[in-house]
Structure formats: structure tokens, C-alpha cells
Amino acid sequence: MQQLDVVIIGAGPAGLAAAIQCRENDLDVVVLDEFPKVGGRLLGQLHQEPSGEWWNGIEESKALQTKAESLNTDIRLGYSVYHIEKLEKQFVVHTKQQKFVTNNVLIATGAAESPAPIPGWTLPGVMSIGAAQVMTNVHRVKVGEKGIVVGVNVLSAAIARELQLAGVDLHSMALPTRNVVSEDQANPRLVMERLSRIAHLAPSKFIQFGSRFAKWKWVQDLVVQYYPKNGIKMWGMPIYLNKAIKQINGTDKVESVTMVDVTMHGDIIGNSEEEIPVDFVCIAGGLYPLAELAGVVGCPFIYSEELGGHVPVHNEKMETPVAGIYVAGNITGIESSKVAREQGKVAGLAIVIKEKNTSEITGKLQTAISEVKATRDAASIQFHPHIPEGRAKVSAAYDDLVKAQEVEKELEYV
Amino acid sequence: MKDTIVCRCEEVTLQELEETARKYNSSARELKLLTRAGMGFCGGRTCRQAVDKVLTDITGEDPTNELPLKVAPPVRPLSLTDLGGLAKDE
Amino acid sequence: MNNRIVDHPVLGQIDQKRKVTFQFDGKTYEGFENDTIASALLAHGVRTLRKHEESGNPRGIYCNIGHCFECRVTVDGEDNVRACLTPIQENMVVESGQVQPHPLDPSKEGVKPRTYAEYKEQEGQK
Incomplete structure (x- = not known):
């Protein structure tokens, strides 16, 4: 049986960047992904940077893929991992096609979408906002003749723009009506506060006005209170913070809202x-870190609202307290794909140092860690204003856990 | 007005979840067993966050560091044939 | 009906890839190589991919990236294949999911509890 140095789960920006580092240092690597194309959710991304340049996910994915392939990286598509089994020093990664025995596993499974359930949302024609993005930009298929986006947030605003670019007609963006599940997405004031973070993407003076005073609650109240009846237009499409979708109607498919x-x-x-x-x-309830495989292999978790929910505890080197299990990308918190890519690089280098038992590239690892922070600071799309605080909380939790582990070991020794 | 389905796989409604959680004063795991929410084909990936919110709303407690619902393998549905070990070892 | 996005202001022209013919519920459809079953069908306006096994309510794609399993179909005899992750192949036979017969005949067995809560309810009434 072939013994691998590392199995990387997820061929998105984090997984690929890690694979490149590992292959450059001659590790035996297999990258697994269940999607038929390389790139993960990076593939669908398409937005204009403040500089005016386009961030084209297909091109970015291609660049990573080309680099990985030039290093003879074994990338397997259509492989779904359903279990990671922990042996004494190694792991067995289970897929339907094959089992892989490996010294290390990098879990780079990204994020999943949170729902904002409203009556009628199981009808054909209702899809998550991410589904529409992939259909439009990756498969180049129009998701319909005319639609509406339910849920106004950073992600849905960016994707609504992508749908427009592709010539897909949107009536507007509006909120879901309030229930215990959609509460955060249904409160105009909270939505306004979050929207102010993408204000630089919105040409509307009105939103920019709100964002400049984002810290002042009373100004936000004012903006929401005097919200124009016909919505604020972003790229010509109305965004309603004063209207909500109560239900989706139709018998066999969506007919109206x-x-x-x-x-x-x-x-x-x-x-x-x-x-x-x-x-x-399109339903847009936001993203949460998809960490089920980390749970299965016994990684401890920490809850951080800033990072989008429960994330596996890890340190700056992307190590979890389970020796040999690494995490990178959105599984560690919801951030831009550029941050994910830098985190992947860090994880890759950390795995190389462990496997090669070398300190030669420690400097490179330190540089990569600072790159993650620099990329975070420069990100044009920010999902939460307090990401650095969330990150600090996770690092502190890691230190506490490791200290506790050491104490435990010492006690055993005694 | 139509029902608000929360768990799409098992077609469990918000009302069912709220009523059951109140009536039996349940934990996340109990709510899942009582209603089948999160026990369908997707393994709770789609409704997990929503079911958690129903509970935190009722109990009034903030989420803890523990995952409200433990994750167990397989995290993707598997036929018995596949589970039987037809997959070859590398 | 063709819902293809042929020209795109940033991404450019669609790749004119090889055409692939496949079947869905007995009808023949054409898609492009690298299309998934879901994308090829949606390009022809087909949204409904299955019926809920119990209620019969129609379903189509929801997440489109393999998380939700709402798009599961039968492909060349294999059940529960995700249409959103499976590339079409020449002469592939795809069938939609249908309502499944109840394992116990309600007319003979009476209405069985579906959940533990229902079971407790029924027991309480006895």
C-alpha cells in the first residue's frame, strides 16, 4: 500500500496553494475534490477590484491548476471523502473509489451556505445564491428569465452583480421576512450595518453616506428610517431594505413571490x-465554515461569530491540536479567496517542515504567515469587521489546548 | 399561508421544530431524533445552522464552543455495497 | 429553449465544446462536454429533477455544489447520483427520482409514527 505524505481535501485556492508548496518540496500528495472542475468556489468569482481590475475566478483557478500540474500533482476530481479514520500515527481517508493512507491531512473544504427558510423555498427554481453563481459563471447557463434575490449581504450583492453582467434579469434584492432562523438577514438595521462594508463597491451616494457613519447607530437608524420607497439602486437594480419576501408561490415550479x-x-x-x-x-443566508470532516477526526472547535460559526481550533501555522491534521481556507473562517490561498501556502509549508524534519524553510513559513495578515488587511471584500479579533480568539484557544495537553502528558509521566 | 420547511430532506417545518423543542425541552440531539430534522440525505448540512437557531432562540443561550450536533461518519451518504469495503486500498 | 450565456462582457465567448447527447426520463437532450447533468438540463429549461420520496413534492437543484443532495437522480442504473456534480456522457441514461412506496401498507397496518415525537404522542393517547 502506498504511503502518502499528505492528502488534501478540497481543490480550491487553499488546497491548491498547499499542494504546490508540498510538491515543490517533493512530498507525495493527493488532492481530492467532489466537484468535476478544479478551483472550488473561486471558480465562480467575478468582481471588479477598487483598482478597476477584474478578479476573474476562472483565470485565478487556471493559474493554480497549471502550476500544480506542472509539478505533477495528483488531483482526483469526483472523489467525495466520507470519513477520516485516525490510526496511531497515520490517517485513512475514505472515499467511495479508494482509501488513502497518509501521514497528514489538510482539510480545505471551504464553506457551505446557511439557509434563510421561507415558505415555498423547496420549489424548483429556488436555489442558493452560490448555486446561481456557479450556473452562470462556470456552466454558462441562465438560471431563469427573471428572478429576485432574497437576502441582502456582501455575497449576494456581489453575485447579483455577476448575474446582471451575464444578462440575467433581476427584479430586485429584498430581505426575507423575519422568523427565528432568518432573524439576522431580516433586520434592516443589521443588514445596513453589514452592507456598509461593501460600500466602496456601490456607486450609490446613499450607501456611501451611510457607511461613512457606520459606527454611529443613530445615523444608520436615520438611513433605514428614511429609506427611499423605490429602493436604493446599485448598478441600476433596486435593493430594498424596506421590503421582504413573505412567500414563494407556484405549484410545480416558481411562478411568483x-x-x-x-x-x-x-x-x-x-x-x-x-x-x-x-x-x-436566489436565497442568500450567508456562509458558514464547512468543518464536518474536522469534527469526524476529533478536532476541537471554537465558536466565533466573527468567523462565521464553529471553526476547528488551529494556530497560525494552520495546525490543529490533532497532530497531522491541518486546516486552511474558509473552514477556518469566512474570508476572501485570496486569504484562503495564502493560508493554503502556510499549511503546505508547515506540512513540509514536519515531514522533512527541516528548519530550512522556517523563514519562508514566517513570511507566508505575514502574507496572510497583509492579504487580510488589504481585502476589498470583507465578510465581517472583526475578523482579526476572531482569529486572535482561535489562536488563544489553540495555545490553551496545547498547554492543557502538555500538562496531561507530564501527569502521565509522573 | 404555506408552511415554512426548515429541513428540506425530511420536510420538517419551523412550527414542528418550535413546538417539539418547547414541549420536550430538548437538546439539539433530542430535537433531531424527535423530528428527524437534519437526519435526511444531506446529513444536516443544509439545515444545521437553522435548527441551531431555533434552539438558541428557545433556550436563550448563546452558542457554545461545542458543536450542537455531533458529526458522525459517513459525512456523505453511502450504499451498503460501498460501505462493505469494495473500495480498493491505495 | 436555450438558456446559454453565449457572450459575456468579461468572461468572453462560451467555449464551443464537443456536443454530448444523453437521455432524461426517456427524452433525448444535447449538452456540451463538461456540462453537469443539472446544467445541461437547465439549459433546456428543465428544472424538476426529482420528487420527494415521501410527499411527492417536486425538487430541483438547490446548492449546485454537492452539499444538499436535492438534485439526486438515477444515472445508468445507479441511484442517488448528484446531478450537479456529474458530467454528462454520451448516451448516458438519467432518470428522475420518484415517490417511493411506503414500506408498510397504511391500510393494513394503520398509520405508523414517522418520528419519535409522533410515537410518544400515539403511546400517550392509548
């Missing part, structure tokens, strides 16, 4: 129902 007016706190205003004919609906 019921829209209502809401107060600045998200309460429905009576007699305001309006039926809007659409043939598709």
Missing part, C-alpha cells in the same frame, strides 16, 4: 402585499 413592506425593525406592515412574477429565486 409575495413581497411586503417592513419597518426598520423588520416587522411586516399590514396591507402591503404585492405579487411579483418571477421564475427563479
Whole structure:
């Protein structure tokens, strides 16, 4: 049986960047991904940077793929990992096609979308906002004739713009009506606060006005309270923070949505129902780190709202307290794909240092760690304003755990 | 008005979840066993966050560092034939 | 019906790849090489990929990246294959998911509890 140095789960920016570092240092690597193309969610991304340049996910993915392939990286697509089994010093990574025995595993499984359930959301034609992105930019198929985006956040605003670019007609973006699940997405004030983080992407003076005073609660209240009846237009498309989608209608597929007016706190205003004919609906409930495989292999977790939910505890080198298990990318917190790529590089270098038992590239690792921070600081799309605080919390949790582990070992020794 | 389904796989509604959680004063795991929410084909990947929110809303407790619902293998559905070890070892 | 995005202001022209013919529920469809079953069908306006096994409610793609399993179909006899992750192949036979018969005949067995909560409810009434 072939013994691998590392199995990398996920062929997105984090996984590929790690694979490149490992292959440059001659490690035996297999990269696994269940999607039929290389690139992960980076593939669908397409937005204009403040500099005016386009961030083209297909091109970025291609660059990583070309580099990985030039280093003869073994990338297996269509492989779904369903279990990571821990042996004494090694791991067995289980897929339907094959089992892989390896010294290290890098879990770079990215994020999944949180739902914002509304009545009728199981109808064909309702999809997550990410689904629409992949269909549009990767498969080049229009998701419908006319649609609406339910949920106004950084991700959905960026993807709505991508749909527009591809000639897909959107009626507008609006909030979901409030229930215990969609609460955060249904509160106009909270949404406004978060939206201010992408203000530089929005040409609207109104949003920029709000963002400049983002710290002042009363200004935000004012903006929400005097929100224009016809929405604020972003790239010509209305964004409603004062309207919400109450239900999706249709028998065999989406035929329309019921829209209502809401107060600045998200309460429905009576007699305001309006039926809007659409043939598709995109639900945008935000992203959360997809960490199920880390859970299966016994990694401890920490909850961080800043990072998008429960993340596996890890340090700056992307090591988890389970020796040999590494994490990188959105599984460690929701951030841009550029940060994911830098984190992947760090994880790759850390694995090389462990396997080769060398300190030659320690300097390189330190540089890579600072690159992660620099990339974070320069990110044009920020998912949460307190990411660095969230990161610090995770590092502290790692230190505490490792200290506790050491104490335990000493006690055993005694 | 139509029901709000939370767990798409098992078609469990928000109302069912709230009523069950209140009636049995359940933990995340109990709520899952009582209603089947999160026990369907996707393994709870789609509704996990939503089910957690229903519980935190009812209990009024902030999320802890523990995963509310433990993850168990297989994290992708598997046929018995595949589980039977037909996969070859590398 | 063709929902292809042929020209794109940033991504450019669509790749004119090799055409692939496959079947879905007995009808023949054409897609491009590297299309997934889901994308090839949506390009022809086909949204419904299965019916919920129990309720019969129609379903189509939801997440489109393999997480939600809503798009599962039968491919060349293999059940529960995700249409959003599976590239089309020449002469592939794809079938939609249908309502499954109830394992116990309700007319003979009476209504069985679906969940533990329902079971407790029924026991309580006895």
C-alpha cells in the first residue's frame, strides 16, 4: 500500500496553494475534490477590484491548476471523502473509489451556505445564491428569465452583480421576512450595518453616506428610517431594505413571490402585499465554515461569530491540536479567496517542515504567515469587521489546548 | 399561508421544530431524533445552522464552543455495497 | 429553449465544446462536454429533477455544489447520483427520482409514527 505524505481535501485556492508548496518540496500528495472542475468556489468569482481590475475566478483557478500540474500533482476530481479514520500515527481517508493512507491531512473544504427558510423555498427554481453563481459563471447557463434575490449581504450583492453582467434579469434584492432562523438577514438595521462594508463597491451616494457613519447607530437608524420607497439602486437594480419576501408561490415550479413592506425593525406592515412574477429565486443566508470532516477526526472547535460559526481550533501555522491534521481556507473562517490561498501556502509549508524534519524553510513559513495578515488587511471584500479579533480568539484557544495537553502528558509521566 | 420547511430532506417545518423543542425541552440531539430534522440525505448540512437557531432562540443561550450536533461518519451518504469495503486500498 | 450565456462582457465567448447527447426520463437532450447533468438540463429549461420520496413534492437543484443532495437522480442504473456534480456522457441514461412506496401498507397496518415525537404522542393517547 502506498504511503502518502499528505492528502488534501478540497481543490480550491487553499488546497491548491498547499499542494504546490508540498510538491515543490517533493512530498507525495493527493488532492481530492467532489466537484468535476478544479478551483472550488473561486471558480465562480467575478468582481471588479477598487483598482478597476477584474478578479476573474476562472483565470485565478487556471493559474493554480497549471502550476500544480506542472509539478505533477495528483488531483482526483469526483472523489467525495466520507470519513477520516485516525490510526496511531497515520490517517485513512475514505472515499467511495479508494482509501488513502497518509501521514497528514489538510482539510480545505471551504464553506457551505446557511439557509434563510421561507415558505415555498423547496420549489424548483429556488436555489442558493452560490448555486446561481456557479450556473452562470462556470456552466454558462441562465438560471431563469427573471428572478429576485432574497437576502441582502456582501455575497449576494456581489453575485447579483455577476448575474446582471451575464444578462440575467433581476427584479430586485429584498430581505426575507423575519422568523427565528432568518432573524439576522431580516433586520434592516443589521443588514445596513453589514452592507456598509461593501460600500466602496456601490456607486450609490446613499450607501456611501451611510457607511461613512457606520459606527454611529443613530445615523444608520436615520438611513433605514428614511429609506427611499423605490429602493436604493446599485448598478441600476433596486435593493430594498424596506421590503421582504413573505412567500414563494407556484405549484410545480416558481411562478411568483409575495413581497411586503417592513419597518426598520423588520416587522411586516399590514396591507402591503404585492405579487411579483418571477421564475427563479436566489436565497442568500450567508456562509458558514464547512468543518464536518474536522469534527469526524476529533478536532476541537471554537465558536466565533466573527468567523462565521464553529471553526476547528488551529494556530497560525494552520495546525490543529490533532497532530497531522491541518486546516486552511474558509473552514477556518469566512474570508476572501485570496486569504484562503495564502493560508493554503502556510499549511503546505508547515506540512513540509514536519515531514522533512527541516528548519530550512522556517523563514519562508514566517513570511507566508505575514502574507496572510497583509492579504487580510488589504481585502476589498470583507465578510465581517472583526475578523482579526476572531482569529486572535482561535489562536488563544489553540495555545490553551496545547498547554492543557502538555500538562496531561507530564501527569502521565509522573 | 404555506408552511415554512426548515429541513428540506425530511420536510420538517419551523412550527414542528418550535413546538417539539418547547414541549420536550430538548437538546439539539433530542430535537433531531424527535423530528428527524437534519437526519435526511444531506446529513444536516443544509439545515444545521437553522435548527441551531431555533434552539438558541428557545433556550436563550448563546452558542457554545461545542458543536450542537455531533458529526458522525459517513459525512456523505453511502450504499451498503460501498460501505462493505469494495473500495480498493491505495 | 436555450438558456446559454453565449457572450459575456468579461468572461468572453462560451467555449464551443464537443456536443454530448444523453437521455432524461426517456427524452433525448444535447449538452456540451463538461456540462453537469443539472446544467445541461437547465439549459433546456428543465428544472424538476426529482420528487420527494415521501410527499411527492417536486425538487430541483438547490446548492449546485454537492452539499444538499436535492438534485439526486438515477444515472445508468445507479441511484442517488448528484446531478450537479456529474458530467454528462454520451448516451448516458438519467432518470428522475420518484415517490417511493411506503414500506408498510397504511391500510393494513394503520398509520405508523414517522418520528419519535409522533410515537410518544400515539403511546400517550392509548
